[in-house]
Amino acid sequence: MIAAFLDSIPAMILLTGVLVGASAALLGSFLVLRGNAMLTDAISHSIVFGIVVVWLMTSQISGPVQVLGAAVTGVLTVVLTELLARSRLVRMDAAIGLVFPALFAAGVILISVHARDVHIDVHSVLLGEIGFVWLHTVPLWGHPVPVAVATLSVVLVVNLGFVLVFWKELKLASFDPGLAAALGFLPGALHYALLGLTSVTAVAAFDAVGAILFIAFVIVPPATAYLLTRRLWLMVVLAVALSVAASLAGYALAVWWNVSIAGMMASMTGVWFALALAFAPRHGLAAQAFRHRAQRLDHDCRVLVAHLFTHENTPAMPEENTLRALVEHLHWSTPRARAAILRAHDRALIERRDGLLVLRPKGRAEAEALHEPHSGPRGPEMA
């Protein structure tokens, strides 16, 4: 049964996508929280340079040397960027935007000059060839397994181990680097370890999804999870789940529409994000709009009871304590006035008597509290 699974091309493509998504989202959760998301952009571009240089020196396209080379290049990119920013000649954002295009351009030129006949061509660098992962296999326990699947499984295990072992340190360094440093947790070392692992994951994911779509897996699912929860463990779990879901849905749609698989997977992470942005229970745009509406209604209720209280038992009462007065004197629209009256009625603040709006005891208490916020239950302040 396992053999049948390993021989199935769609299963292998799906498995690759799921492995990329899970490994990327594990690290991405912390990168997003730490505000280092765009360093992923820099790393995933500049490892192209590392891959080409290692290939020119050892003529190996994959393997441990490549992984090491990529990790070094990734950390080198970050170090160069931080050096440039620390010289204070250019700012951090410009430093990121200067270093990685230079390394990437150098990598692309080296490919064009030296490596025309090798499979690292310029387009697969960017877009990946997840559809062809099953072409390159390596025998494991007597059965050919796609190289990408084998590498990515190792990377996933390493990333998972890193996150589990250093959970406490990562959490502390992400939320309070100052305290982490004071307690001796070496947030700097953790920073480079995290970015080094990101580079390793990038080079492993590189064949499958390419440089830029890797960024989608690192940043978008964790950002989506961040909109859904404020618990770190739940955020990481959700991020991984969302990545896996994006891989599965993306593959299905890509096959159906006959378009790029990796591109469709990345697009699906965007769909999840858009849905979360719109409908997340607490932080979504819809929830924000509802909350805003409820607050406005509450405010209208307070204005309404204050208005009724002011004119209660005055000669103007028959004119003022009506729906018409709210529309004409307070310049509320009729639906707004009706909604406020309904709401106040539901909350037992007012009632209708003889065609007039009359305060009930609860409403009068609220109005008195509004008029003299410092008196009331606590008693008069000036004895």
Add this chain to the structure above:
Amino acid sequence: MTGLTELLASGIVQRVLLGAAILGAISGLLGAFAVLRRQSLLGDALAHAALPGVCLGFLIAGARDLGSILLGAFATGALAALCMMVIVRRTTLKTDAALGIVLSVFFGVGVVLLTHVQAQGGAASAGLGSFLFGQAAAILPGDLWLMGAIGLVSLALVLALWKEMKLVSFDPGFASAQGLPVTAIEALMTVMVALAIVVGLQLVGVVLMVALLIAPAAAARQWTRSLGGMVALSAGIGAASGAGGALVSASTRGLATGPVVVLIASAVVLISVLVAPGRGILWQALAARRARARIGDGRVLAALHGLAAAHDDAGYATERGMLAAALGGSPPAARFAALERRGLIRSVMHPPETTPHWELTEAGHAEAASLSGRPDTADRGAP
């Protein structure tokens, strides 16, 4: 050399050079403001977000029509900027996460559309791939007019709104207090960055566009302190990088224009950051060295001056060991030689001692007194 002359005489090469220079100049001109406003990476996000627009423009026009492609790129770029704004303003996600989300998701959708267009086939769709890495040779005669027009429009906008853009770039708070419509001007500047990106796509492609936008500006910033000088220099560097890249790419088979342009611009940045007068790293190191030497010289002079004053003898000969004790360490022999060359000290013998002694000359006394900020007191005895 004849090869180069022949190359330059060809009409196609002239056209490509001119186009590349115009595109580089526009990017440099508008990139200056992006760099000053710390929006370098927004340029990266918008450049990637232009890819779906390029494909949509192609799908709608049904052919490689530059006008509709640019319009499409501009539309999705603007949509991306809008998404950025919503994410940053309405969620607690950091700016860099928002950039990463917009960049990777739009690019993912772009890849999907690109594969869709290519699956539909047609010879014309082959030209779309050049938008990934840029192909200056693909510039058609008609395109030049469009680029020239866009260049003139952006130049006119920058000149017309010079004062406003300057103020908003450097001190938006003050600009707002002066009653300028800051939000509108900021929006306009973002739109202009999108415009620069859209026209630059042909030259360097979506992936490396950020470098063409910010590298000329970052280099120009090092050489000048005036905005006018920076913008003009930035446009010049952009034009030179564009033309140089186009020339190299046109004369070498299979070399995409974008990486070459970016490497040239990056080299200019590297040189500027190292040697620019006043700001460059080497310049600063040299200035620090000079300052250290000046202070060292001053300490020797002050010590000799003080000893002369203490002994009430302007021609007091100080032994080297004594000077070392006064300074808390022996100064290098080169320092004495330099001071003697400048005519500030004089080497004398003080029999019966055999070790070298030093005394201040008239000029040396004057220099030491001016360094200490007090009138020369050595002649009139101890202070």
